[in-house]
Amino acid sequence: MKYINDELWKKQISQKDWYLRLDPEFKRLENIQKDLSKEDEEELKEEIYSSIERDLGNGSIQPNKKYHDWDDERKTIDTIVIHHTSNDKSLTLSRLNAKHMFRLYRPFFTNPNEDNKAIKGEAISSGHFTNGVQIFYGYHWLVRLDGTPERLLTDNYVGWHAGNWDINTRSVAICIDGNFETSSPDIKVLKSISQLIKDNYKNVPIENILGHNEVNKNTVCPGNGFIGGWKLTLINLIKKNISSSSPFTYKQTSNS
Ligand SMILES: [Zn+2]
Known part of the structure; x- marks a missing residue:
């Protein structure tokens, strides 16, 4: 080293x-x-x-055998937060897991707030598991650059992603696997996200689909081109996608 x-x-x-x-x-x-x-x-x-x-x-x-979890504070999901990994290269899941354990959970266990001060010095735990193995992802979904969505956290888990606990408790985090600080994701990535939202989060109001930088002013995530840029493309895709899925949508035909 x-x-x-x-x-x-x-x-x-x-x-x-x-x-x-x-x-x-x-x-x-x-x-x-x-x-x-x-x-x-x-x-x-x-x-x-x-x-x-x-x-x-x-x-x-x-691993922490008497693990703590904070998921009893989970609320009804009414917000979606969009992120990017800010990594130039694609991340493996085990690397993302390690990064989030180090960046999200370690600082909290090092300096816990008053309500959680008893955890200081204990083995780090998330209370989140997949197949019996503890996981530390902050996001619920990772969308690869070919558009493939990967499920990281189930929706009953609070993801530690927004830097804002209230938002965390009622949101899901969708992260794009790349660095979009100065560029925009490909249309196939945006289409995949809109499909994912249609399939899973149809009840979240459109105005509550936000970039990380809209809920936390200290970050540029998911990139400088999001607000006023590819956010509009994404929102339009979602609107189109959701309205076309409703059986009650009135469709204008050439005969009417
Ligand atoms: Zn972010």
């Missing part, structure tokens, strides 16, 4: 409170990161996420 102190990492990672033991190391890496070029910064992140991925996969990072 070029940036990570390997010896320290290996010594601490199998402790249930590894994230507290390694917190000074994470702070050191954060400081280094500030002065790195974009390319080196990516390399540093790659080191961290690949190490977390490896140690989740091989069981070095302990």
Whole structure:
């Protein structure tokens, strides 16, 4: 490893409170990161996420047996939040899982709010499982660039995605697998999202289909071209898709 102190990492990672033991190391890496070029910064992140991925996969990072979950705060879904991964390359699910464990759950367990202060020092848990394995995804769906949607979290799970707990409790997160900071997703991706919404979330009002940057001003996600740009394309596709699916839609015919 070029940036990570390997010896320290290996010594601490199998402790249930590894994230507290390694917190000074994470702070050191954060400081280094500030002065790195974009390319080196990516390399540093790659080191961290690949190490977390490896140690989740091989069981070095302990699962939490008396897991906590926050899903009893789940409300009726009335909002859809659109994201992008902001990754130039496509992400494997296990890498995304590791990234979200590190970026979403680790900071919360390191500095929990007053209501959750008892979790500090315990093994990190999400309370979310697929086939008995704990998962840390923040999104409910990941849409690949060929338009294929992949289910990450079931809808009864609160996804930790918006940076806004109230929104999290009543929303689903749909993420596009790419970086659209300065570009727009292909029409087949938008068509796939509109189909996904038609099939699963027909009751969510159109005006509650929002970009991450519309519910959290601190992010450009899902990209600078969303508001006033490809959001309109997406909304039009959804409107067209949903109205064409209704058996009660009045269709003008040439005879009438
Ligand atoms: Zn986002």
